Amino acid sequence: MGMTITEKIMARHAGRSDVTPGENIWCDIDVLMTHDICGPGTIGIFEERFGRDAKVFDPEKIVIVPDHYIFTADPRARRNIGILRDFAKRQGLRFFYDPDFIDIDSDGIPAPYADATTTSYRGVCHSALPQNGHTRPGEILLGTDSHTCTHGAFGELATGIGNTDAGFVMGTGKLWLKVPTTQKFVFNGELPPYLMAKDLILHVIGEIGFDGATYQAMEFTGDAVMSLNMEERCTICNMAIEAGGKSGIIAPDDVTIDYVNDRARENAPEFEIVESDSDAKYEAVCEFDVSKIEPTVAQPHCPDRRVLAREISDVKIDRSYIGSCTGGKTIDMIAAATVLDGQSVKVDTFIVPATTEVDCDLDSCKVNGKTLREIFVAAGCEVGPASCAACLGGPQDTFGRANKPVNVVSTTNRNFPGRMGHKEAGIFLASPLTAAASAITGYITDPREYYAPDKAVGLA
Amino acid sequence: MNTNTKIKGKVYVAGDNIDTDQIIPAEFLSYNPSDADERKFFGRYAMSGVPIAQSGLPQGNVKFTPDDAFASEFAVIVAGANFGCGSSREHAPLAIAEAGCTAIVAESYARIFYRNCINGGYCAPCECEEKIYDKFSTGDEVELDIAAGVLKNITTGAEFQLRSLGDAGKILAAGGVFDYAKETGML
Numbered sequence: 001m002g003m004t005i006t007e008k009i010m011a012r013h014a015g016r017s018d019v020t021p022g023e024n025i026w027c028d029i030d031v032l033m034t035h036d037i038c039g040p041g042t043i044g045i046f047e048e049r050f051g052r053d054a055k056v057f058d059p060e061k062i063v064i065v066p067d068h069y070i071f072t073a074d075p076r077a078r079r080n081i082g083i084l085r086d087f088a089k090r091q092g093l094r095f096f097y098d099p100d101f102i103d104i105d106s107d108g109i110p111a112p113y114a115d116a117t118t119t120s121y122r123g124v125c126h127s128a129l130p131q132n133g134h135t136r137p138g139e140i141l142l143g144t145d146s147h148t149c150t151h152g153a154f155g156e157l158a159t160g161i162g163n164t165d166a167g168f169v170m171g172t173g174k175l176w177l178k179v180p181t182t183q184k185f186v187f188n189g190e191l192p193p194y195l196m197a198k199d200l201i202l203h204v205i206g207e208i209g210f211d212g213a214t215y216q217a218m219e220f221t222g223d224a225v226m227s228l229n230m231e232e233r234c235t236i237c238n239m240a241i242e243a244g245g246k247s248g249i250i251a252p253d254d255v256t257i258d259y260v261n262d263r264a265r266e267n268a269p270e271f272e273i274v275e276s277d278s279d280a281k282y283e284a285v286c287e288f289d290v291s292k293i294e295p296t297v298a299q300p301h302c303p304d305r306r307v308l309a310r311e312i313s314d315v316k317i318d319r320s321y322i323g324s325c326t327g328g329k330t331i332d333m334i335a336a337a338t339v340l341d342g343q344s345v346k347v348d349t350f351i352v353p354a355t356t357e358v359d360c361d362l363d364s365c366k367v368n369g370k371t372l373r374e375i376f377v378a379a380g381c382e383v384g385p386a387s388c389a390a391c392l393g394g395p396q397d398t399f400g401r402a403n404k405p406v407n408v409v410s411t412t413n414r415n416f417p418g419r420m421g422h423k424e425a426g427i428f429l430a431s432p433l434t435a436a437a438s439a440i441t442g443y444i445t446d447p448r449e450y451y452a453p454d455k456a457v458g459l460a
Numbered sequence: 461m462n463t464n465t466k467i468k469g470k471v472y473v474a475g476d477n478i479d480t481d482q483i484i485p486a487e488f489l490s491y492n493p494s495d496a497d498e499r500k501f502f503g504r505y506a507m508s509g510v511p512i513a514q515s516g517l518p519q520g521n522v523k524f525t526p527d528d529a530f531a532s533e534f535a536v537i538v539a540g541a542n543f544g545c546g547s548s549r550e551h552a553p554l555a556i557a558e559a560g561c562t563a564i565v566a567e568s569y570a571r572i573f574y575r576n577c578i579n580g581g582y583c584a585p586c587e588c589e590e591k592i593y594d595k596f597s598t599g600d601e602v603e604l605d606i607a608a609g610v611l612k613n614i615t616t617g618a619e620f621q622l623r624s625l626g627d628a629g630k631i632l633a634a635g636g637v638f639d640y641a642k643e644t645g646m647l
Contacts, residue, residue, distance in 0.1 A: 026646065037490075037549070038548070038549065041492060041493040041551070043494070044493065044494020044495075045494065048494070049638050068489075069490055074490050076490035076492070076498070079492075080492065145547070145548055146546065146548040148548075159572075161572065162575065162576035163550040163580070164579045164580040164637060164638070165576075165579050165637065168579075172647070176637070210542060210545065211545065211568065211570070214568065214571060241546075244545065244570055244571065246571055392481070392486045392547070393481070393486045395487050396487065414479075414481075414546060416479040416481045416546060417481070417482060417509065417510075417511050418482065419486075423509065
């Protein structure tokens with residue numbers, strides 16, 4: 001019996017020739033990622049269990065990416081940066097993306113990096129990891145964040161874990177993992193210009209439900225998926241967790257390999273291309289014809305409350321939010337700028353580049369001869385510094401946080417009660433094209449009203 | 461945790477899809493769970509993100525932990541499907557346990573939350589195959605026998621069979637993944 005890509009990766013990391021879904025096995029871990037929310041707790045557990053002077057299993061394989069509570073006056077948030085700094089120094093970690101502009105002894109909201117090109121800070125971990133060469137086909141990457149499933153876009157097994165598991169990995173380089181069954185999702189056809197990866201994954205979640213892939217790997221394939229660039233593939237895998245998935249995964253191809261090689265650092269490990277066997281066993285296979293999918297929105301307060309954007313064009317919104325690991329990448333910014341060029345927004349519109357690299361791209365990437373930043377500013381948007389910002393609400397003073405019961409159209413990934421701040425705020429999840437079009441009208445708006453290019457924006 | 465004792469006390473009832481933002485809202489995540497003085501605040505804010513009308517079903521408007529307190533009077537949470545969905549924050553099961561509640565009985569769980577309950581040794585994530593949250597009222601007296609797999613509603617007399625915790629039960633009984641790894645020679 002053949003194996004899926006996920007089963008093969010797990011077998012290789014357990015020193016086995018094969019594995020069966022449902023088995024619990026000890027796997028070797030290639031990369032452990034943590035950030036400022038879960039890092040201090042993880043470090044606490046590591047030091048409690050292995051000793052204050054214990055060394056991590058490999059200082060090259062632990063990546064710390066502070067990104068959640070950066071631009072806040074919360075003194076504990078600043079203190080947490082200090083804990084990470086101290087730990088990274090003591091352990092000699094090679095990859096600590098320090099928000100070097102934060103003075104942990106000062107008060108107030110830290111002034112952002114003066115120069116996005118020179119700071120050691122990166123921003124949102126799930127965009128920073130690929131950009132900085134930490135995602136490779138065939139590996140196992142664990143992170144203390146549920147959206148770690150994003151990195152399955154690179155043909156690796158990537159999933160979120162808690163502090164205790166992360167503390168265990170920090171000390172041993174291993175963790176027991178259950179081999180998941182796999183559901184396959186095939187998107188056939190040529191992606192229409194008005195669709196983005198976000199529409200595809202919202203469509204899937206609406207189809208199978210919010211817990212439709214609980215404990216399972218979600219394998220994505222088909223012409224439409226394989227035509228996408230890496231940023232768009234990341235958007236698809238990013239939201240596997242919103243259907244309960246353990247992981248999302250896309251088999252590596254030339255697009256993947258080119259991206260990974262382009263971002264590889266010196267001494268980067270060799271990687272191995274792994275693919276599913278033709279006779280691999282799937283729990284279910286769902287096929288979609290992308291020409292039948294339309295711009296899609298998830299209504300409050302659950303990512304599976306699927307509706308077409310044009311079906312709720314009477315829903316008034318109070319703000320538009322374009323950011324996060326799901327919808328704050330360069331391709332998302334280009335998509336939004338393409339719609340917003342020459343327009344004025346009717347509602348408060350917040351633009352949050354995921355990383356400092358995306359922030360740089362706001363000044364170097366152009367649409368119709370203008371930089372992305374010029375387009376956003378001219379349209380009346382507020383542009384913030386790179387971070388997770390209001391995607392998960394966070395402290396009250398967070399940029400773009402919904403502190404009142406407002407309606408928000410957002411390119412982020414979750415719309416649970418209170419997710420972006422106020423418990424009664426209604427979050428409508430949508431693609432950057434839809435979020436930008438909605439910003440112009442003040443209502444949920446199908447981007448086709450403002451956008452008519454020849455081909456899809458996110459193609460490789 | 462000791463999975464051989466019976467847990468008796470009041471039940472707190474929640475619905476479907478209770479996500480980790482409702483269990484512990486993101487604004488409290490800057491507390492460091494490894495600091496004893498800060499850790500107790502997770503007990504104070506446990507379940508504080510549940511919308512007021514759904515807080516303590518069916519009546520609503522019942523706080524899991526009273527204002528300014530650190531401990532909850534509720535010994536068991538009964539909930540619907542997909543409990544603990546959303547983020548990987550271990551602060552979620554930790555908050556419930558820190559409030560003094562060591563067991564949940566739900567129809568199903570999200571994967572990472574379930575794993576965190578077990579590997580961190582916080583609370584028993586028991587499963588009942590049928591929908592039961594409409595057969596309990598917040599404040600009912602219950603008795604949970606994890607080993608036997610039975611949840612009794614003492615107030616109404618109803619009894620419910622639970623699924624076995626299986627392999628996960630061994631890890632929980634050991635105290636979590638570290639203790640289990642030691643017991644089995646992995647550490």
